[in-house]
Amino acid sequence: MSGLGYASPVTRRYAVAIAGGGQLARMMHQAAIPLGIDVKLLAEGPDVSAAQVIPDSTVGDYRDLDTLKALVDGTDVLTFDHEHVPTRHLDELAKTVAVRPGAAALVFAQDKALMRERMAGLGVACPAFAVCETEAELVAFGESQGWPIIAKTSRGGYDGKGVWKLDGPGEADIPFDGLKHESAGERVRIVAEEFIDFARELSAIVVRSPSGQVVAYPISETVQTDGICVETTTPAPGLDPDRAAGLQEMAIRIAGELGVVGVLAVELMEARDGRIVVNELAMRPHNTGHWTIDGARTSQFENHIRAVLDLPLGSPELRDPVVVMTNVLGGAEEDLTEALRHVFARDRAIRVHLYGKEVKPGRKVGHVTALGTDLDDVRRRAHHAARYLMGDHDA
Ligand SMILES: Nc1ncnc2c1ncn2[C@@H]1O[C@H](COP(=O)(O)OP(=O)(O)OP(=O)(O)O)[C@@H](O)[C@H]1O
Ligand SMILES: [Mg+2]
Incomplete structure (x- = not known):
């Protein structure tokens, strides 16, 4: 009995197990904190991005079944920072814990051959x-x-x-x-x-819960350089609203047909002849959705956490008319935090996310997000901040 005369409540907290300790796990944890949700992490090493900030972290091999069993012990659900956990382990784990997304859906993010065959079967436009x-x-x-x-x-x-x-x-x-x-x-x-001679790449991000609720974020234009996402602009400039709605519907349909739980990112290519085709699928928070942390009412990370626990999903609406996210890639500057003084002094509204990773050339070490109404201005602000953080002080 407490001093107030009633039994002290037995608090039952949700616990989410995450396999993989990269920045996606770090940002999922960040979203779980205000919801009072615990995160238990299986990390590749003691210093990886998410292990630096999640107290309940162990280092181990995600390809080892016993390690995975220890990870899910005492948790409500297993979800992922990456798509590489072997299917046969997921099938085994699913006997004792919710695995979300499940192995049957995840295989289409793991295997591009199976994905292409399945998309063709669904009549989805593909190369x-x-x-x-x-x-x-x-x-x-x-x-x-x-x-x-x-x-x-x-x-x-x-x-x-x-x-x-x-x-x-x-x-x-x-x-x-x-x-x-x-x-x-x-x-x-x-x-x-x-080979698709594309004018640009796009991304359709939806989040689906086990009860079947789905939210769709506005379509983003994305830029990949050497296969790495470097920038997104949301909503995709110049994309016809009906076409954008059609892409959202397509992503919702794919999520439903495959039984995805959590984030589904559909990477798209817009060919110069106007065709829009699916490149590939990802079933975890995606780099092209990082803008949602600052630019949407509910981030992809929070909605992913909500979805895997089957909680109602939050609004995917934009907070401002234009949102540009630029990745910070490892460059000349090793000490990223030193540049913060300049970046923040220059732009009081810029949002900076650094992942705690050691700077190596071309490696994703953070991202910045700028919001506003004028596309050119918002882009300029995001570029300046990202370049300065990368060590380009003439940016
Ligand atoms: N059929 C295609 N025609 C032209 N370019 C393509 C085609 N398929 C892929 N690309 C280009 O290559 C990039 C990487 O391809 P893909 O997304 O399949 O690989 P990935 O290594 O799995 O990337 P990710 O980092 O997204 O997992 C695409 O973003 C696109 O720029
Ligand atoms: Mg890709």
């Missing part, structure tokens, strides 16, 4: 493609399609690693060179795709 086991099949696709073509490993690629543009049959050996035909017990193949 022409062929799943190839041999160099000869890849050459045959290039000959029938016309060069150049794009080749991708079906599994294990990220940030453009595992994606090649092939200009002719003489290059068909490149994707097979050193290819491990098996990754974590799963078959790896080469997906050949029609």
Whole structure:
């Protein structure tokens, strides 16, 4: 009995297990804090981005079933910072804990060959493609399609690693060179795709809960350099509102058909001929949704946490008419925090997120977000802050 005369409440707190300790886990934790939700982390090392800030962190291998079992012990749900946890482990874990997104959905973010086949089956617009086991099949696709073509490993690629543009049959050996035909017990193949001469890339982000509630964020224009997302602009400039709504509906449909729980990011390419086709799917908070932390009523990270716990989802609406997010990539400046004085003095409204990662050339170490009404002005502010943080003091 407490001094106030009633039994002290037994507080039952939600606990979310996250496999993978990158910046996505760090930002999920950040979203969980004000909701009183505990996060338990399985990290790749003691110093990775999320392990620096989550007290309940252990270091271990996400490919080891016993390590994963210890991770989910005492938690309500398992979710992910990355898509590389082996499917057979997820099936095993699902016997004792909610796994969200589940293995049956996640496989379409893990395996680009299965994703292409499934999207084609759903009638979703995709580049022409062929799943190839041999160099000869890849050459045959290039000959029938016309060069150049794009080749991708079906599994294990990220940030453009595992994606090649092939200009002719003489290059068909490149994707097979050193290819491990098996990754974590799963078959790896080469997906050949029609080369899309795109005018720009877009991203459709939706969040779906197990009860079937879905929210769709406005469509973003995204810029990838060397396979790494460097910038997003939301809403995508010049995109016809009906077309944007159609893309949101498509993403909602994909999320429902695949049974996704949590964030689904649909990466899109807008070809110069006007076609918009699906590039790939991600089932976790996505770099092209980082703008939502400062630019939307509810961030993708909070909605992901809410979704995996089957809590009602929050509004995806914009806070300002234009939102630009620019990634901070490792550059000349090693001490990022030193630049904050200048960046904040220059722009009182700029939002800065640093991930605590050691600066290495080209590595994602943070992002900045600028909000406003004038696109050019908002872009200029985001560029200035990101470049200055990267060590370009003439920015
Ligand atoms: N069929 C295509 N035609 C032209 N460009 C393409 C095609 N497929 C992919 N690309 C380009 O390559 C980039 C990387 O491809 P993809 O997203 O499949 O690889 P990834 O390494 O898995 O990337 P991520 O970091 O998003 O996981 C795309 O963002 C796009 O710029
Ligand atoms: Mg991609």
